[in-house]
Amino acid sequence: MNINFSKPAAALQGRTAFRNPFVEIGLLVIISLLLVWFVILPKKNQGDEKRRELTKIKEEQKLIAGKLDTLRELAKSLQSHQNEIADLDKALPLDGKSLRLNLLIDAFARSSGVTLGNINLSGKPNGVVAGDKDLLKDVFAPKRELQKLSGTVYVIGSLNQLTAFLRKLETSGRLIDVTDLSLDSGTEGNLNMKLSITAYYFAP
Numbered sequence: 001m002n003i004n005f006s007k008p009a010a011a012l013q014g015r016t017a018f019r020n021p022f023v024e025i026g027l028l029v030i031i032s033l034l035l036v037w038f039v040i041l042p043k044k045n046q047g048d049e050k051r052r053e054l055t056k057i058k059e060e061q062k063l064i065a066g067k068l069d070t071l072r073e074l075a076k077s078l079q080s081h082q083n084e085i086a087d088l089d090k091a092l093p094l095d096g097k098s099l100r101l102n103l104l105i106d107a108f109a110r111s112s113g114v115t116l117g118n119i120n121l122s123g124k125p126n127g128v129v130a131g132d133k134d135l136l137k138d139v140f141a142p143k144r145e146l147q148k149l150s151g152t153v154y155v156i157g158s159l160n161q162l163t164a165f166l167r168k169l170e171t172s173g174r175l176i177d178v179t180d181l182s183l184d185s186g187t188e189g190n191l192n193m194k195l196s197i198t199a200y201y202f203a204p
Helices: 009-018 023-081 084-093 096-112 131-138 159-168
Strands: 115-123 145-157 176-185 191-203
Touching: 084 176, 096 115, 096 159, 131 176, 145 159, 159 176
Parallel strands: none
Antiparallel strands: 115 145, 145 191, 176 191
């Protein structure tokens, strides 16, 4: 008994028609486009973004390196000019404390032999006080400007002593201007001298 399992020719022709190569090519194209759109392009964009970030980081590193070199040069320059820096600090203190100026004037009076009377000095009323902890943490952080500490000084002495006292004021390392001067006769051949002075400091 012979059994024939072969399929009809019409069925074979139908399958051949279903496997149309144009349809398969179209499907491959669609799949390729979807792969490019949802996989390859996002990966490319991420890579481009990473490269841009890396370039930006490298530029910032170069900028920071340049600033560090500048700071090192400034540090070397400061170390080689310690005397000049000390003179500048003496000429323009970073605060308006009148006590420092009072002590300086007192030292000039004693060294020149005059008798020091009253010293009346006043500066910026809302100046920085010693208890400002934020300022003490970084004294150079606030914006500073040149300010004045003004007042009057009364001294008694001979003409030579008064001249010596004035010379010390004028040649002091501290910036002090004598803005007014008046003399009148005193006792025991001495002279009374009244000075109006202005000193300067660099503070917020």
